[in-house]
Amino acid sequence: MAIIKVDQLKKAFDKQDVVKGLSFELTPGKCVALLGPNGAGKTTTLRMLSGLLKQTSGSVTFEGMKENGDIRAYIGYLPQYPVFHNWMTGKEFLVYVGQLAKLTKAEATSRADELLERVGISDAGNRRIGKYSGGMKQRLGIAQAMIHKPMLIMLDEPVSSLDPIGRREVLTLMEELKEQTTILFSTHILSDAEEVSDDLLLMSQGEIVESGSIQELREKHQTSKIHLAFRGEVDTYYEALKHLNSISESAMEKGEIQLLVDNIDQARVDILSLAAKENWPLTKFEISRVSLEELFMKVVKS
Amino acid sequence: MQWRTIFAKEMSEDWRNFKWVWVPLVFILIAIMDPITTYFLPKILDSVGGMPDGAVFEMPEVSPVDAIMMSLTELSMFGVLVTVVISMGVISGERKSGVAELVLVKPVGYFTYISSKWAGKLLLVLTSYIIGMLVSWYYVNILFGEITFSDFMSLLFFYGLWLVLVITITIFYNTLFKVPGVVGAVSIGTIIVMSILNQIFSHKLTWFPNSLSSHIGEMLTTGEISGDLWGTSVVIIILVIVLLVSSLFTFRGKEMAG
Numbered sequence: 109m110a111i112i113k114v115d116q117l118k119k120a121f122d123k124q125d126v127v128k129g130l131s132f133e134l135t136p137g138k139c140v141a142l143l144g145p146n147g148a149g150k151t152t153t154l155r156m157l158s159g160l161l162k163q164t165s166g167s168v169t170f171e172g173m174k175e176n177g178d179i180r181a182y183i184g185y186l187p188q189y190p191v192f193h194n195w196m197t198g199k200e201f202l203v204y205v206g207q208l209a210k211l212t213k214a215e216a217t218s219r220a221d222e223l224l225e226r227v228g229i230s231d232a233g234n235r236r237i238g239k240y241s242g243g244m245k246q247r248l249g250i251a252q253a254m255i256h257k258p259m260l261i262m263l264d265e266p267v268s269s270l271d272p273i274g275r276r277e278v279l280t281l282m283e284e285l286k287e288q289t290t291i292l293f294s295t296h297i298l299s300d301a302e303e304v305s306d307d308l309l310l311m312s313q314g315e316i317v318e319s320g321s322i323q324e325l326r327e328k329h330q331t332s333k334i335h336l337a338f339r340g341e342v343d344t345y346y347e348a349l350k351h352l353n354s355i356s357e358s359a360m361e362k363g364e365i366q367l368l369v370d371n372i373d374q375a376r377v378d379i380l381s382l383a384a385k386e387n388w389p390l391t392k393f394e395i396s397r398v399s400l401e402e403l404f405m406k407v408v409k410s
Numbered sequence: 411m412q413w414r415t416i417f418a419k420e421m422s423e424d425w426r427n428f429k430w431v432w433v434p435l436v437f438i439l440i441a442i443m444d445p446i447t448t449y450f451l452p453k454i455l456d457s458v459g460g461m462p463d464g465a466v467f468e469m470p471e472v473s474p475v476d477a478i479m480m481s482l483t484e485l486s487m488f489g490v491l492v493t494v495v496i497s498m499g500v501i502s503g504e505r506k507s508g509v510a511e512l513v514l515v516k517p518v519g520y521f522t523y524i525s526s527k528w529a530g531k532l533l534l535v536l537t538s539y540i541i542g543m544l545v546s547w548y549y550v551n552i553l554f555g556e557i558t559f560s561d562f563m564s565l566l567f568f569y570g571l572w573l574v575l576v577i578t579i580t581i582f583y584n585t586l587f588k589v590p591g592v593v594g595a596v597s598i599g600t601i602i603v604m605s606i607l608n609q610i611f612s613h614k615l616t617w618f619p620n621s622l623s624s625h626i627g628e629m630l631t632t633g634e635i636s637g638d639l640w641g642t643s644v645v646i647i648i649l650v651i652v653l654l655v656s657s658l659f660t661f662r663g664k665e666m667a668g
Contacts, residue, residue, distance in 0.1 A: 160514070160515060160665065161666075162665060180515055180518075183515075185512075185515045187508065187511045189508065190508070191507045191509050191511070191512070192512065193423070193509060195423060195426050205512065205516055207411065207412065207415040208412055208415060208416070208517075210412070212411075249512075256516075
């Protein structure tokens with residue numbers, strides 16, 4: 109069962125398609141990362157899911173929502189740069205948005221205390237938000253998204269603007285939240301996605317180019333990489349290697365040759381026999397797995 | 411519930427940034443400035459050396475009605491300006507800064523959001539206006555002569571409608587534009603255009619909103635509430651309702667982010 113179903117979601121600004129027909133589903137209890145470079149349409153997608161932007165076409169269906177229900181009652185959302193009423197204290201703000209989410213004042217107050225404790229800023233609860241640091245604001249932002257116990261929380265680049273310590277703390281917090289609710293968060297940093305998410309949605313230029321669990325993605329794109337080094341100039345060897353059938357991509361970098369291959373056994377035989385036949389001065393032959401980072405780059409560029 | 415939450419937030423915001431202190435003070439100043447300087451003008455002239463010998467300068471006789479109408483004239487300029495300035499950012503400011511993104515992602519009805527903010531500014535401006543006019547009434551009674559309580563109450567009620575319209579116009583533009591300065595400029599512009607129209611077509615448009623103060627002046631002189639005054643008031647009330655409903659529609663069509 110899916111918690112949210114997105115079907116052919118499109119958004120155009122001034123006739124330019126920013127999001128070009130996304131379709132995906134989120135499973136309850138999972139933490140999903142929407143991963144993609146800047147400008148891929150991640151923020152626009154999250155804003156459409158939260159109802160802040162209207163889609164040009166396509167649909168977002170929330171399971172368990174009543175007919176004509178307000179999707180906003182079931183979701184929590186943290187924008188990339190959350191802005192608060194700086195004259196309020198952190199606790200006042202939480203109580204305020206809690207009441208806006210239809211909690212009673214008493215409920216909102218106890219929930220606010222609980223969340224301030226939870227996100228680790230209970231000491232600052234009675235200080236004005238204007239005096240908060242970036243990390244504290246980000247945590248307050250997560251707290252406000254959680255205030256009404258939503259079924260899905262969406263975080264837009266929750267750690268991108270934080271220093272390493274703040275980032276670690278927020279990631280740990282997300283690990284904890286994962287136990288209670290479904291999380292969809294966007295990021296352009298692969299290691300963050302790898303660390304907390306169960307599933308990845310890889311987005312590029314308004315489209316989902318790849319999706320699945322990290323394990324699945326690794327297996328699916330199990331290409332290997334061969335590094336070759338030679339004594340002397342490599343150009344001639346490079347020209348010869350480029351045309352081998354077993355090699356899908358090749359590059360020359362810092363006097364070494366890098367080859368991407370799908371079938372490693374075949375490629376090894378091809379290269380080594382060629383080297384033996386032509387008597388190449390080979391100084392290095394190394395096989396490595398393609399990292400997820402490189403996969404990310406490859407998928408995004410293609 | 412949500413309506414009261416936002417209304418209460420507006421109240422405490424205006425309290426903490428001292429609007430509840432300075433707006434009433436400014437309204438008092440605007441309301442009493444003209445009647446008081448008029449009263450003391452001869453004395454002021456004397457104290458700076460008086461008129462040259464032989465110059466004859468008749469001070470026009472100022473009636474209590476003239477005096478209190480001076481307050482309304484000043485309010486129509488500076489009071490309106492202050493009202494627009496303090497209301498021009500209520501919604502547009504929140505959208506511009508991005509707070510609206512956090513607030514409107516909660517299940518808040520758009521009309522709840524707009525009307526609670528409208529009511530918040532209404533309370534602040536009308537309270538300030540009433541205080542200002544009470545002080546003005548007090549001085550006019552002492553310095554120029556009596557204006558009866560019932561006349562004063564009618565004046566207070568009818569002119570109050572004009573300020574309600576000014577706030578509603580500003581709130582309407584708040585839902586249309588995202589920059590408070592633009593909201594302010596367009597609101598003032600609209601009011602100026604309305605007053606020009608009123609001057610050109612005053613003989614035709616007797617119920618035009620801007621003719622309100624002249625009808626109020628007649629009421630104070632004759633002691634009777636004319637049909638035109640009622641007519642103008644009804645026009646204003648209808649305009650307020652239309653603008654509020656239109657605000658809802660323009661706001662619904664807006665996207666809250668980006």
